[in-house]
Amino acid sequence: MTVKTPAELKTLYESISFDLQTTYTGPLGQEYAVSGTHLRLWAPTAQRVEVSLYRKGSGGEPIGTLPLERGQQGVWSIYLPGDQHGRYYTYTVTVDGISRQTGDPYARAAGVNGTRSMIVDLARTAPSGWEHDVRPVIPPEQRAVWEVSVRDFSQDAASGVRPAWRGKFMAFTQQGTTLHGDGIHPTCLNYLKRLGVKYVQLMPIFDFGSVDEAKPLLRQYNWGYDPTNYNVPEGSYSTDPTRGEVRIRECREMIAALHAAGIGVVMDVVYNHMYRNENPLNDTVPCYFFRQNEDGSFSNGSGCGNEFASERPMARRYMIDSILYWAQEYHIDGFRFDLMGLYDVETINAVRAALDTLPGGRDILMYGEPWQGGGSQLHRYEANKNNLNMLNERIGIFCDNTRDAIKGGCFNAREPGYVEGRPGSFWDIGGAVAAWCRSDHLPPHAPSQIVSYVSALSLIHI
Secondary structure, three states, X not given: OOOOXXXXXXXXXXXXXXXXXXXXXXXXXXXXXXXXXXXXXXOXXXXXXXXXXXXXXXXXXXXXXXXXXXXXXXXXXXXXXXXOOXXXXXXXXXXXXXXXXXXXXXOOEEOHHHOOEEXXXXXXXXXXXXXXXXXXXXXXXXXXXXXXXXXXXXOOHHHOOOHHHOOOHHHHHOOOOEHHHOOOOEOHHHHHHHHOOOEEEEOXXXXXXXXXXXXXXXXXXXXXXXXXXXXXXXXXXXXXXXXXXXXXHHHHHHHHHHHHOOOEEEEEEOOOXXXXXXXXXXXXXXXXXXXXXXXXXXXXXXXXXXOEOOOOHHHXXXXXXXXXXXXXXXXXXXXXXXXXXXXXXXXXXXXXXXXXXXXXXXXXXXXEOOOOOOOOOOOOOEOOHHHHHHOOOOOEEEEHHHHHHHHOOOOOOOOOOHHHOOOOHHHHHHHHHOOOOOOOOOOOOOHHHEEEOOOOOOOOOO
16 A cells, blocks of 8 residues: 655645545534444544544553444544443544554543543533533623633642642632631632632643643643643643543533632633644544645644644634534633634634624634744735734734833844833834724724733842
């Protein structure tokens, strides 16, 4: 069997005929019922797909390996009779004679470190009262956002959070915490309420690969910009990463607690790249979900080794499906897109349109970084600040023009700003305050599109 080169795969994936033959709109991933579960995997270039079933999320031999049947548009499927909740599985996908074992790209739950996917009955992971959880109604003029890592929120013993919950989702649910338990200075959730915070922007809470979930979180640190499973909550933030259902329940409990406090939840999403080139997306359909250079090597506009090919139909669909899943099943109130400039305008607008179809979806926030992390092979309209007027007016961008006007160049220390007396910088700040309205510099549809900010580092000399 002739093995296609990455360059040949690039040519194939960019052909109209491939899109026409393989674009699929039906269900993917697991379709659970007590009577049985359907598994469906989009793998149009595969010659064979098998599923291996396991009792546990790590260790042990499979209890069985079964072939999937190929259907239309390259979708492989199998029906597993009986209640499969809690069953772990992996796929073995054979493309051009090369077999790769991988998790399900559409996995909703996973074992420790996300290597095995898990079939889950989401109804069994709902915390008490979850069906009554609703998004808080927050007027636009009150949308103060506070960014935090789940781990940083409560990891320190001074937080007053019970030891088993420090650095975990559950820390957000504990009431009455004070600094060192002094009963005077509020911490964690009570601190947020006292500040008047209306949204928390959580650094990535999906399953990321840079922390070993089998080891204590105290000895490891990462903010989570290393995606492994986009639809699975991070296991190191749960009290038991070995059980796939626990991380789902506890993530939902966190969100419900914040909502009960009148605080919305913005999810920091990083679809622009994945932690490793060996991942469920690339192992299932090699090279499809990631942009390539002319020689077939991965484009690296993220600065992390690869970049997501949002313009390809099934990649675009995957991203939209994932966003809708978090909005529907986790009641997420907003999405902050890391390196949004690596996505094409059409995809980002399609995400906004999809959210708007949900009940209350027009109130879900959507904003991002309108830049890239390096040179990209995205040769079409990027979702960056230069194309702001092409984005839906309810898609916001961080405005680094404001930052640079005040404090000087971010990448050039010799480029002064207002605080260093640069002539004319006052007018740049004025333009930023006015959200660049009536300006040719950065014309938005609406003032709400511009998220002005300033970041600074203070050096203390002793």
